Amino acid sequence: MGDWPAGFLWGAATSAHQTEGDNRNSDWWSFEQAGLHFVPEASGAAVDSYRRWEQDMDLLAGAGFSDYRFSIEWARIEPRRGELSATALEHYGAMVRGALARGLRPLVTLHHFTHPLWFHEAGGWLAADAVAAFCRYVEAVLPLLDGVERVCTINEPNILAILPALLAGGDTHGLPAPDVATGTVLIDAHHAVRELLRERAPHLRVGWSVACQSFEPEPGAEDVCARLAHDREGRYLEAARGDAWIGVQSYTRTRVGVDGPLPPPEGARLTLTGWEYAPRALGAAVRTAARLTGVPVLVTENGLATDDDALRRAYTAEALAALRDAMAHGVDVQGYFHWSLLDNYEWGRFAPTFGLVAVDRTTFERHPKPSLSWLGALGPQPPH
Ligand code: BGC
Numbered sequence: 001m002g003d004w005p006a007g008f009l010w011g012a013a014t015s016a017h018q019t020e021g022d023n024r025n026s027d028w029w030s031f032e033q034a035g036l037h038f039v040p041e042a043s044g045a046a047v048d049s050y051r052r053w054e055q056d057m058d059l060l061a062g063a064g065f066s067d068y069r070f071s072i073e074w075a076r077i078e079p080r081r082g083e084l085s086a087t088a089l090e091h092y093g094a095m096v097r098g099a100l101a102r103g104l105r106p107l108v109t110l111h112h113f114t115h116p117l118w119f120h121e122a123g124g125w126l127a128a129d130a131v132a133a134f135c136r137y138v139e140a141v142l143p144l145l146d147g148v149e150r151v152c153t154i155n156e157p158n159i160l161a162i163l164p165a166l167l168a169g170g171d172t173h174g175l176p177a178p179d180v181a182t183g184t185v186l187i188d189a190h191h192a193v194r195e196l197l198r199e200r201a202p203h204l205r206v207g208w209s210v211a212c213q214s215f216e217p218e219p220g221a222e223d224v225c226a227r228l229a230h231d232r233e234g235r236y237l238e239a240a241r242g243d244a245w246i247g248v249q250s251y252t253r254t255r256v257g258v259d260g261p262l263p264p265p266e267g268a269r270l271t272l273t274g275w276e277y278a279p280r281a282l283g284a285a286v287r288t289a290a291r292l293t294g295v296p297v298l299v300t301e302n303g304l305a306t307d308d309d310a311l312r313r314a315y316t317a318e319a320l321a322a323l324r325d326a327m328a329h330g331v332d333v334q335g336y337f338h339w340s341l342l343d344n345y346e347w348g349r350f351a352p353t354f355g356l357v358a359v360d361r362t363t364f365e366r367h368p369k370p371s372l373s374w375l376g377a378l379g380p381q382p383p384h
């Protein structure tokens with residue numbers, strides 16, 4: 001497995017809200033406190049990474065990884081509109097420097113699902129000045145990005161755009177379709193930040209990460225499936241044309257019948273999130289992303305919610321085999337990030353564990369699983 005192309009990124013990913021804890025000024029924190037139907041459990045202290053990030057990075061670097069994808073939390077940087085937190089700015093600056101000092105190239109996500117509460121209360125992405133507000137936040141964090149090569153503007157815009165439906169009472173099973181108006185603004189925001197960074201930080205290679213759900217039509221449902229795949233995924237991939245890279249996030253496949261998405265087939269093996277176990281979907285996902293964008297691919301998330309670490313290794317080995325196969329057929333893949341470094345807060349629940357490292361939720365002690373060193377050793381070997 002070791003012979004990856006030169007410069008191939010080999011890492012794991014996390015996000016701020018899912019790991020840091022006490023993200024009190026964010027919209028998600030308020031959803032959790034209000035006990036909304038899609039958040040049965042609150043994040044609380046999460047896995048305490050706001051304080052333990054150095055230990056997390058030590059584990060990743062110590063296992064042989066060379067890259068770390070983590071996010072900066074807008075709600076901490078700008079807890080109230082127009083008020084920047086010097087402490088939070090210093091915190092994320094220290095994380096960037098800390099990663100570099102450990103030989104980890106940071107891939108920094110600027111937005112991973114959460115918003116400052118004030119932004120949400122002002123109308124979220126549908127407010128007239130939403131894109132401008134996001135750009136002002138990005139300008140504020142620019143000085144922190146010294147030594148960073150790659151930035152992800154927005155994580156999974158096609159999932160983020162489901163939020164209005166969830167807030168309106170929609171079900172999380174068989175995910176609702178993204179809200180078209182929200183999706184349009186997110187695309188505008190991505191392009192605005194891309195322009196801003198081209199001007200102000202031309203050394204940064206800018207992209208975004210799309211949830212690639214590998215839609216597969218049942219016989220007779222080809223047209224329905226093509227339309228659905230475009231609305232839920234394709235338009236967000238097409239918006240990445242001209243980017244430096246496209247981030248692919250693949251976990252499962254989704255079958256589509258004439259009436260829309262179907263549940264996993266009878267008897268299929270399910271993961272702890274209830275998704276079909278489908279490691280080879282990664283191969284299909286990178287092919288689709290490369291075809292629709294024409295830019296190099298980074299796998300910015302891929303992983304399995306399971307409490308069986310041997311199964312995690314089996315899943316990942318098969319996903320990587322499918323990735324190698326796509327690369328052998330000409331898909332330009334430049335990196336792989338596993339989701340996730342840590343068991344963490346899976347948007348409403350702690351039970352679906354995706355981590356290479358387990359965390360004791362009382363003491364916050366980290367317990368690396370065998371998959372951490374196993375996967376670390378599969379990456380590009382450092383020159384001797
Ligand atoms: C998100 C992560 C999430 C993971 C597993 C992606 O949708 O970016 O935040 O934890 O998938 O559900």
